[in-house]
Amino acid sequence: MSWNNQGGGPWKSPGRGPWGQGPFGPPPTGDLEEIIRRVQEALAKLTPGGSGGGGGKGFGGRGALFLVLAAVLLWFAWGTFYTVQPSEVGINLVFGRYTGKTAAGLNTNWPWPIGSVIKVPVWDQQITEVGYRSIGASADIPEESQMLTGDKNIVDVHFRVNWQIDPAKPEDYVFNILNPRETVKAVAESIMREVVGLKTIDGILTTDRASVEADVQKRMQDLLNTYRAGVLVKQVQLQSVDAPSQVLSAYRDVTAAQQDQQRAVNEAETYANKVVPEAEGGAARIVAEANAYREQTILEAKGQTSRYNQIYEQYKKAPGVTRERMYLETMEHVLGPMDKTIVDSNSASPPVPYIALEPLQSRTGASGK
Template sequence: MPWSNDGKGGGSWKPDNPGPWGQPPRPNPVDFEDWLRRAQARLRSWLPGGGLGGRALLALGLLGVLLWLLSGFYTVGPNEVGLNMIFGRYTGKTSSGLNYNLPYPVGSVEKLAVTDRNTINIGFVSRMDDRTGEEATFDLPEESLMLTGDQNIADVKFVVIWQIDPSHPEDYAFNVADPDDTVKAVAESAMRAVIGRSLIQNILTADRKVIEPAVQDGMQKILDNYKAGVLVLQVQLQSVDPPQEVISAFRDVTAAQQDRDRMRNEAETYANNVVPVARGQAAALVQQAEGYRLQTIDEATGQASRFAQVEAQYKNAPAVTRERIYLETMEKILGGSDKVIVDPGSGQGVLPYLPLPQLAPSNADGASK
């Protein structure tokens, strides 16, 4: 199988002498020096003057350098930030649009989608069910079961929404090896810390809206300390339940708490209706007592003033004043009692044993008839 050279820098193997087993023999290795001579001859034919001068080599070198420098232009998308590196060292970041950095192998560019939102599920996972072919949710008890502050167990499932911090994308690129696992571990740790400080009853009822911002703040502080370049946008509780084995008992407790709250609200409503009425009655009694006090004071003041006037008149005419005082006193004493007046000059005596006061009304009725 001889080598055929057509004079054009190429050749071919012709299987004229096959091997003993009907296969073509292994070709001889290519003569590299001969191939290099042919390439030089072809290059001389292309260059003016038929040779490689110093200027031609310089022009080729400059053209190569220029093409290499032009390859350093790159574009950054509207949702991205570019990180420029020179020999693997970070030198700065670029915004969206056309930018430039020294090309490979001197420089390199890493583009990060800083506005894309990422979601991590903790306590459950969503994947396609092989039997039904639909997306299904599967629980992960090793992630969701957490110990509360009163030594109970809560089944907590939640979702964390995060993105790359646009102000520090270099921290995300160079300080975090596996961002998803890091954010998930920090989220689980922050949630367990918050649940560990809370009571089971509060977690199941009133504190659910308090847990989300507390976990978000805790995660952000930890990630900032790590300089992870991650911005936590939201923490959403999907479900907070007791373990499946005791969920019925907890539901009974929750129902009892709801009844307690209802009865408390009814009692407060009754108190709100009764207390104002009682306060009004108390105010009325106070006003009546105040009026009685003022009336008594005024009467006592008037009597004192009258006594002073009588005293002044008594000094001027004692006999007349005594007679007047006697008559007024007798009037007060005898004015409201039954009286029988007997005229001694009528010539008729009165038996002393007759009950004159008791007979007076009957006599008066007989007279009227």
């Protein structure tokens, strides 16, 4: 016998077994005997001589007993074996009491009404949507999606939870929670509100989405483990996070202004990063040039001092010769770059007055070059 856990299992009342007791309570002793007695009476009526007297009474009793035994064997053989699909785990019950779980394949259990089997699809991926529905006319459900952030702003949060039944503890999923889907949805919405309440609106709209998803998944799993719900939370995905539709346009304007402000700040920082190094480089170059000029001036002054000291030493040894040499060097330094013609007035043959000296000087200069 296969059934699911929606609506309280094989019995209608939550926490009640097929005999009116809890899933682990003792069964009454008279019900099985009553069922067997009724089956015997029904079979006796169907057999020849089952309802009459006379000589056929003994044959009818033996035939009824044979049919009862055949029915019991058929009932036992037919109801004992059952198949579990690869994506399922079987939960065995005997008189409503949990006795163990079975893997995929052919398995056995007591037939109904003594035993029953719950086949739980543990490998099927379940999806719970909060704040919206992907199927149906209502794309947004404000009572689920509107949440309050830590800085007292309202945001619309649409998200989905991917989960599955824990293959290691399917009995917890079957027996410990009455409505698993609603429980997972309630836990997801509650945890998401808690996490969003710890974030600012700017963070949850931009950089904190990944951390919100991971935090919600961990908190959900911890809480469901506390409930012993037998549920594994595989993933939490934020589908959309936005300001409420009533103020969405105004919020987008504020966001655009903040982006413009940030862009202006970035441009100013870029300009500063360009200008400041250039100014620092120029200042360093000026300081280096000043230091070089100072060193050059000091070295030149030291060189001049040393030269004059050497000249003075020579002057003390031979003042006349030194003065003559200094005079000649000075004249050479002063008159050297100038165009000049030296005429010895004491010469016996002075130059002819009409000879042009300038062409001669130009030609001499050109040949010297």
